[in-house]
Amino acid sequence: MSIVYKGLFEVLSKKNISISEMSKDLNISSATQAKFRKGEYVSLQTLESICKYLSVGINDIVSFLTVENSSILYQRLREEMSHKIKGSIYHETQILLTYNSNHIEGSQLSPDQTRYIFETNTIKIDKDSLINVDDIIETQNHFRCIDYMIESTLEPLSESLIKDLHRILKTGTSDAKLDWFIVGEYKQRPNTVGGIATTKPVKVQNELISLIGKYENKKEYSFEDIIEFHYQFECIHPFQDGNGRVGRLIAFKECLRHGFAPFTIDESIKLFYYRGLKEWKSDKGYLIDTCLSGQDKYKKLLDMFNISYE
Numbered sequence: 001m002s003i004v005y006k007g008l009f010e011v012l013s014k015k016n017i018s019i020s021e022m023s024k025d026l027n028i029s030s031a032t033q034a035k036f037r038k039g040e041y042v043s044l045q046t047l048e049s050i051c052k053y054l055s056v057g058i059n060d061i062v063s064f065l066t067v068e069n070s071s072i073l074y075q076r077l078r079e080e081m082s083h084k085i086k087g088s089i090y091h092e093t094q095i096l097l098t099y100n101s102n103h104i105e106g107s108q109l110s111p112d113q114t115r116y117i118f119e120t121n122t123i124k125i126d127k128d129s130l131i132n133v134d135d136i137i138e139t140q141n142h143f144r145c146i147d148y149m150i151e152s153t154l155e156p157l158s159e160s161l162i163k164d165l166h167r168i169l170k171t172g173t174s175d176a177k178l179d180w181f182i183v184g185e186y187k188q189r190p191n192t193v194g195g196i197a198t199t200k201p202v203k204v205q206n207e208l209i210s211l212i213g214k215y216e217n218k219k220e221y222s223f224e225d226i227i228e229f230h231y232q233f234e235c236i237h238p239f240q241d242g243n244g245r246v247g248r249l250i251a252f253k254e255c256l257r258h259g260f261a262p263f264t265i266d267e268s269i270k271l272f273y274y275r276g277l278k279e280w281k282s283d284k285g286y287l288i289d290t291c292l293s294g295q296d297k298y299k300k301l302l303d304m305f306n307i308s309y310e
């Protein structure tokens with residue numbers, strides 16, 4: 001059994017107070033702030049001061065994670081991540097998700113090279129072939145994004161969480177050196193996707209806040225709600241680059257959070273995925289079917305580890 005601060009994040013989100021704002025007011029250290037995200041124990045004094053500050057009871061901010069109130073997959077990913085267990089579902093998820101999500105966005109690394117980087121922090125290069133350093137950096141960054149995504153699974157979506165994913169993904173890349181590209185910040189220049197205009201930079205923040213607000217106010221969540229969010233997020237295209245990967249990480253997180261088997265989009269269904277996004281407004285079926293097929297692919301991995309999902 002471990003502790004979760006899902007309630008705390010929800011109360012903060014409802015009261016429109018950020019965790020850093022609260023921590024500043026209450027003199028809570030950054031090390032303790034990290035414990036909230038990681039689900040580690042903090043002192044009772046800290047919890048008491050938070051309850052007073054937010055005018056809530058302790059049960060509103062803290063709960064305990066049991067198999068009954070979280071998915072087995074989430075528990076396994078969290079535990080295996082913290083103990084760095086090799087050959088686990090966490091280990092294979094890192095490689096599968098990172099390889100597929102980067103590959104469909106143009107990374108030239110192979111599945112084996114991705115595995116090498118994850119397992120040994122080295123890379124095997126064929127004679128005479130060239131490797132783009134950004135592909136390696138973004139692969140390592142994507143591994144860190146997955147860790148962050150697992151740590152924050154139970155948190156509601158927020159601008160800061162989404163920006164953090166972008167910052168982690170793009171830190172140290174050649175894009176990050178461009179003066180008009182700000183890592184972890186919204187785009188400065190208009191961009192298109194599939195030849196269609198996306199949200200203008202000046203409107204990105206408002207549209208994203210509104211999208212998150214509508215989504216977080218739902219009473220119940222369906223798999224379609226998660227796909228709908230993904231589509232709307234991609235239409236906003238809040239960042240200069242990395243929107244596809246950040247969007248799919250969010251979808252994976254939300255599937256875990258709401259008890260659905262997550263999905264992964266690989267090369268074999270990439271074109272169906274793009275078509276599904278393009279045709280979402282006229283027919284949601286294409287994208288939903290593609291994501292369900294991506295879910296079947298991930299379920300094969302779950303089967304190998306005897307994790308069942310409806």
Ligand SMILES: Nc1ncnc2c1ncn2[C@@H]1O[C@H](COP(=O)(O)OP(=O)(O)OP(=O)(O)O)[C@@H](O)[C@H]1O
Nearest residue numbers: 105193194234235240241242243244245274277278
């Ligand atoms: N017609 C469409 N409508 C909405 N979203 C789309 C459409 N076509 C593609 N997308 C989304 O945009 C993503 C790619 O966008 P883009 O080529 O701009 O990449 P990006 O922002 O650089 O992100 P990344 O580098 O992660 O791909 C796709 O992975 C997909 O999620």
